[in-house]
Each structure stands twice: as C-alpha cells, then as structure tokens.
Amino acid sequence: MPTDPQTRKLTTTGTATATASAPPLLVSNLFNTLPTLAGMAVSEIERESWFDGFLITAGVSQLIDDYLEPDPLSLRRATDFLAKEGGSIGRAVGIAVTRPSAIGIDRIAGARPSIGHVRQLKQVVDAGLQRLADLVIDPDIARADAAGLYDLTRCCGVISNSPARLPRALREAVVRLPSCFRSFDQHPEDLRQLARQFAASRPDRRQPLMVVGIRTSGSYLAPIYAAYLRGEGYAHVDVMTMRPGRPPHSSDRDRLRSVVARSGVVLVCDDPPGTGASIARVATELEGLGVPHASIVCLLALFGRPDELPATLRDYGSVLLGVDDWSIHRRMDAASVRDAVDRLFGPSRSVLTAERIRERHPRAGRGHLRAVFRLTVDDAHTGIRTEEYVSVEGVGLGYFGNHAIAVAGAVGEFLPEVIGVDDGLLFRTWMPESSRADRVSTRDRPAVALRIAEYVVARNRLLGLEHDVTLHQGGQYPAWEAASTLLSRSCGTAWPVGRTLVIDRAVKRLLRVRRPSVIDGRVELPQWFGEDGPDTMVKVDWDQGSSWNLGLGCCDPVFDLAGVTSASQDAPFARELRDAYEALQGEEIDEERWLLYQLAQLTARPDTRREERHVLRRACARAMQTYYRRVYFDDLVVDESGPLCGIDIDGVLETEHLGFPALTPVSAGALRALIAHGYRPVLATGRSLGDVIERCEAYRLAGGVAEYGTAAYVARDGRVSVLTTEHERLAIERLRSALRTSPGVGLDEDYTHAIRAFGRDARGTRGPVPQHAIATAGGADPDVVSLIVGDRQTDIVARSVDKGRAVRVLAAALADSDGPSPDPPLAFAIGDTGADVSLLELASRPFAPRHARQSLAAHGSVTRRPYQAGFADAVGEFLGHAPGSCTRCRLDNPSRERTLLLGLLGLREGGMARLPTRVLKLMVTVRTPEFSP
DSSP, rough: OOOOOTTTOEEOOTTTTTTTSSSOOSOOOOBBBOOOOHHHHHHHHHTTOOOHHHHHHHHHHHHHHHHHOOOTTOOHHHHHHHHHHHSSHHHIIIIIHHHHHHHHHHHHHTTTTTTHHHHHHHHHHHHHHHHHHHHHHHHHHHHHGGGGGGGHHHHHHHHOOOGGGOOOOHHHHOOOIIIIIIOOOOOOOHHHHHHHHHHHHHHTTSSOOEEEEEETTTTHHHHHHHHHHHHHHHHHHEEEEEEEEEEOHHHHHHHHHHHHTOOOOOOEEEEEEOOOHHHHHHHHHHHHHTOOGGGGEEEEEEOOOOOOOOOOGTTEEEEEOOGSSHHHHTSSSHHHHHHHHHHHHGGGGEEEEEEEEEEOGGGGOOOOOOOEEEEEEETTTTTOOEEEEEEEEEESSSSHHHHHHHHHHHHGSSSSOOOETTEEEEEHHHHHOGGBBSSSSSGGGHHHHHHHHHHHHHHHSSSSSSGGGGGGGGTTOOOOHHHHHHHGGGGGGGGGHHHIIIIIHHHHHTTTTTOOOOSSEEEEEEEEGOOOOGGGGSSSOOGGGGGOTTOOOOOHHHHHHHHHTTTTTOOHHHHHHHHHHHHHHOOEEEEEHHHHHHHHHHHHOTTTTGGGGGHHHHHHHHHHHHHHIIIIIIIIITTTSSSSEOOOOOOBBBBOOTTBOOOOOOHHHHHHHHHHTTEEEEOOOOOOHOOOOOOOOHHHHHHEEEEGGEEEEEETTTTTEOOOHHHHHHHHHHHHHEEEEEESSEEEETTTTEEEEEOOOOOOOOEOOHHHHHHHHTTOTTTEEEEEEEEEOOOETTOOOHHHHHHHHHHHSSSSSSSSSOOEEEEEEEEOOOHHHHHTTTTTEEOOOOOOOGGGGGEEEEOSHHHHHHHHHHHHHTTOTTOOSSTTHHHHSEEEEEEEHHHHHHHTTTTTGHHHHHHHHHHHTTTTTTGGO
C-alpha cells in the first residue's frame, strides 16, 4: 500500500474515510494502476475503512469497465470532431468511416481471449462494490454482512500479487479520478437527499430500478445511490455504468431490457451538469436501447438553482438538488468549523468562537468552496487567549482529501501551517492577500524564483515515482496529450490519424521525464505568499493541481516551472526560474520541453474562462516567438546598416495552423538566412502596433509598419511615428466609440490607430462586421476612412495611409545618417494581398507567394510554393541558395529533440498534399531506438 513513510504527523479526524480504529489512508500519488489499487483495497477492507475501501474499489470497477468498452484509436472522438469541425464533408466521413470502424473495434475487442476472464472479474468487483456501498451508508447495521466481501478481497489479492495474469492494457491503465468526491464538494449526504426525494415521489417499492452512472463519476455515485435506494425499501435495485458514445455490453443491455419489461425506472446520475450534453447523450443512447423516454429520470446535484437545469435535460424526468442545499454549507457554517478545528487541535487548545469573515465560491461554480474564519482560541497550558485566522477549503473526501496531508507531510516547510482535514475540508493558517508573491517588488524577483525552484526540486526529491504514470493516461488529457492535441491541429481534419501514427509518440519522446514525481500543477505567483519576505514564502493549493480529473496530469517538475510564466510571458522571470532550477537540480531544461509545457498550460487549463481566450491566444503566440528566437535568432550578429527587406506577416511569414499566429520552421529559417547574410528585415502588416513591436523584439528585426501603414516603429530606440492627420484620427476614434457600443460587434483592443472589428454568427464563429452595423454606428466616411474586409474581421483605416508610404518613412528613419537613402528603399519585399502592392513597388526584388492574387503577378515574381514555403523560395532565389544550406545561415547541430519538434511544427508547410509524406517520414524517425519514449 503506497502510504508515504516520510509523512510527518498531521491530523485528520471525523472524516468519512475510516472508523475510529482505522487511521486515515495517506497517499501522495492518486494516479494508480489496477494492481496497486487492488492491493490498497485489500488493506482498507481488512482495516474496516469502508469509505476508502469503496473509493478504491470504485476505481477498480471504472478501469475494468473502460477496458471492456475500448476506443483505442479514438474513433468515436474523431467522429465527434468531424461532426463539429468538418462541415458536411466531415459529418459524412464520420458516419461512413469512423463510426462503423468503432463498431468493428468493439466486436474485435469482444472476441479477445482474455475478455471472458475480465468479465468474471467484473462480476466479483461489482458485487463487492455494492456491499461496500451498503457499509458506507450504514456501517453499524451492515457490518454483520461484511463477510460478503471475501470474494472481493480474494480477487483483489490475486490481482495485486499476480498482475501478469491480467491483460497488459488493463494492468497498465491508470485510474481516472472522479470530480464528485475529488474536485467538487459533493458528499454522500447529498446523494441521500436525492434518493429520499425520489423515494417520496415513487411509493411503489416493488418497482425495479436501474441506476446508470456516467463514467467516471458515475462509477462512484451509482453504487451509493443504489445503496440509499435499498435503504429506502426498494427491493430490486441494479447498477451499471456507461461512457457517452460507447455502447454497453450485451449483458448490460439484457439487464436494461429486464427492468423495462417490468415497467421499471432507469435513473441516470453524473456530476453536476454544465451544458448537460453528456447526460443527454447517454439518455438518448438509452432510448435507442429500448428504454422509454418516460422511464428515464435524472438524479442530479446542480451548481445553480433547480430551475437552472440545462435545456438539454428539461424534457426528462429529474430529481434535483440545488447548490444551496448541498451539505457543504452545513459543514462550513461557523458552528461546524468551530467544532471541527476544536477536534483537530485536540486537548491542548480549545476553540471558543468562530466567525466567517470571507467566502469564495469556485469560478463558474465548478470547484471547491472556500472561506476564512476568525477564531478565538484558548491555550490549555498557558491560559492565553488568542485570535487566529483560518482558511477552510474543500479538498475531497476520503483518501482523495487526505492526499493534502500526505503531500504536506513531505514538503511542509514550504506550506502554511496545516491544522488538518475533517470530512473533506482542509484547515490551514490563512495568508493575507497583501503578501501575495505577484505583488512583490522587482528587486525581490530573484529570491522569489529561487524559493519556487527550491519547492519544485523538493517535491521532485521527496515525492518521487518509479514510473511516469501519465504515459498510460491517454484519453484523460495529461499534459503530453494536451501538447499532442495542439500540434495535431496542423493536420486539419486528419488530426486523429496524425496523432495516432506519429504525434502522440513524438510528444511523449520530447517530454520524457528523467525523474518523475508528484508535481504541484499550480505554481503560479498568486499561489505564493510571503509575509516575512520572499525567502520564506509559502505555497497554498499544493494538492489539487497535480490530480485534476479534467486533465493536465504530469510527473515532470519542469511543467510546474513553465506554468509560472506561461500566461504572463515574463521572459526575465522565466529565465531566473530556469537558472535557479538548473543550478539546484543539475539538469538543463531544453527549449522544446519548455515550449510544449507552456502551450499545454495555456490551451488546456480546465479553469480557463471563455472571455480570456484572446489573451491566451496571444500568450501562445508569444511563447512560440520566444522559442523561435532562442533557436533561430539569438546566435546571430545583426548588421545595423544592412539593406532593408520588407515582409508581410499573415500568410507569408506566419500561419495560424495551430490556432494562433506563429512562424513555421521554413519561414523562421528564411528569416534567419536574411539576417545572417547581412540584411535587415522589416515588417509591413495590417497587424496591430503591439504585434509588430513584439515580433521585432523576438525576431531581432529593425522595425516595422503596423495597421496597414498607420504607424511606423523603429526598434533601436522604440520610436513610433503615427502617419495619420488629426482629422483622420478623430474620425477613427468617433467610429471606434460608436462600434464599441454596437450590439453584436466586437473590437480588437490591441489596435490603437486603426480599428479591427468583428461580428459572430449564430454558432459563435468570428467574421467580418455587416455593413448595416457600421452604418448604424455612424458610417464610415469614404473620404476619410477605408474598409478592408477579411475572412474573420473588418479593418477600418485612414484613407491616406498605405504600406508603401509608411515603409518610406521607416526606411528614412533607419537610414545611415552619413550616407544617402537608397532608392528604391528595399532590396527585397514579399506580400500576398492587394494591400501589399505599394510595398512591392519599393523593392529591387519583389516577390509574391503562389497563393497570392493574380493581380500581384504584375508587381513581383511569383514563387513555386505558397505561404511560408513560398517565402522561403523567394529568399532562396534572392540569396542564390536555399535558406539554411550554407555555413552562415544553417542551424548549428540541432539536437534530436529539436529536429523532431521542428518536424512536427512543419508538418503543414508543404500543404495537405504533402502531409502524408511528412507524417511517414516522422514515423520512421520516432520509431528508431534513440527516440523510444
């Protein structure tokens, strides 16, 4: 049993985890395999620790059920993706190809030689799980029946001691954690209330019931609901679980039909719904299996009021528990907190009063309730009475919640004083907001970085693991899967194929952990507090981030470090963090790991709010810029007087295949070649001035023209020249103010001298602003402003500006004062739209990539390939050799990891036609022995 031997003594009392004779189970790693869980189950049952025994056995049941209903190639997820993102063609492909393939996989899986043995195992486990559920709800009455657990303990003992007898996929699978008893504040008492409500509305106790739990949480909820319903007198209560999109086994279908044939009721249970889509899908699938619509009833706790049930579920019968009626509010009232802290203190101290002074509800309701209490405490030895402030927060029930104590026992020196855990609530010393680490002065940042690095290294040393358990969490969205999902976007609608064939394996190789451990998962600066200075800062929320049920599992301490600055992209502080960690750990962090972990943090955080997406998108772009700078540009010596080269950004230098604008390896190599050969690239773009400034810094460029020529930026002194008249600026600002209050119109606030506006259709897809919306806002005077309509926005600029005029101003500002300005001012230029004509006319060698409009052919040479590859073709023709093919511009000895990641980032560079070839080439690379994950 993986109880941590180094755990210092902390208190847990009154929890649902154990009887008075059984101390709490302390486990630092909650992500365990079936053999490990089986051994834990035997131990807890022998100790009569019924609730922990139940939680562990429910995890065993979940693993077995998922094994019996496989989706190894993610074909059902592919069907869903194609239906949502692939339009009519994608839906047709999903129906014609992936769905039948998934059915075929089910049939093949059902014919595996081991399947019969696993089904026998399931019967024993499910029977034992029901007995444990009975013991959980009433241990005194049901204790005499505990002998019925003999088969379960014998079976679990065999699994634990002889794991080789299990199919490999089953013994290596990692348990999924339930939201209900881990990430949310649900409690068996809440389930009791729902069961009683149902029983009050259905007095016929002979009516058969089937409780269908939606996995994962349903594996834990359904047996307890069934136990409570038996306690209410129902004679025939059965249990099964389903995962949306995976049809149940024939034996489960037979049990459903039996309930329906006897006019029974099917009760569907799951976590409190968000949209309710998963619950509605399972209900629809049950109807497809012959369950009458009227026989389906949802048993649900809600994060809102009962009248806020999602519309997708309102057509079904339901028994609901509003959030105000959850037991957590009773457990966190002043009297209950006073009694709980008094128990945790023991006889040495007495709590006289407790007053709640602050309460914080989880974002969007999904998470744990927190509160701060002011206590009056008497010391029994000294008689001194003190006033203390205590933070009370949900951490989960049973060993899920006591995980906080297990971790605190190892790294307590970095944490506030921990009083203990009681019935799913953690009690610790409260830290005032004024001492938060993100509010310290700049001069203290190195000390802050060192303290965080010390904590990350200490966790890695004290909470080490033998293996990286997240390698077997496919489908649970660990950090490597989040990174793989992001990179697979470059494959378009073929993303499931690309991921399965090469990207998953490649990303696992890139993120291979040398010393796996139980990491924190939430090490951002707002989680740190330093009342006595940065050298003694303490960390809160040390137990939740490492084991979210919603994903981003990881065993690499570098993931924690990357999360500190992923959103802020504070490059100096990130460097200080990395330097401190590398000095303490004796391990260098390569740029590839750092980038992928930052992108995973930014794109897959479960608590990311919808309204923050544009901020995170920009942070992703900055992370990629930093990576390319370190790989392609940091080693270059820039010629401050070299000839200028004008380059458009969108469609030429950067692409959005990953969901945000970024270079690709081929465009980064071409830009590097220009700088290495003494040229000074400048940007000429419709993007915002802020975008231009960021890219000049990242790519070491001389300057740029922003917002279609509205402003010019000189990098060496940070000077900005605004090229519009006062009359034009006033007209732009009047229209901006009017559009800002127009319904259905959004503005990109990054634009300061022009306007980028957009609308959204009924599906929320971004597009240009309708003409009538601009007219309603006051209109755009054609004598003063121009409209540039794109696929995803409408740009509004002063009529007098264009890129060519602005580039001349920029070139004059960059010219060597000792010599005449060259004419034409650019040695090279490339653009792909009509707005770039004036740019191309300023260059000795103008180019347009192949995808550009035909009208540009009269203004420059058209390259053989489109987009970023076309840019590389143009640079190659201009320099006389392919970028990267000479000693001056090639990358020096890139590592295998760097070569592999650049290959992944460049999958789409040759277009979709060349994607299969590139995927096959990477497949060969990652399957060589040195790249084995």
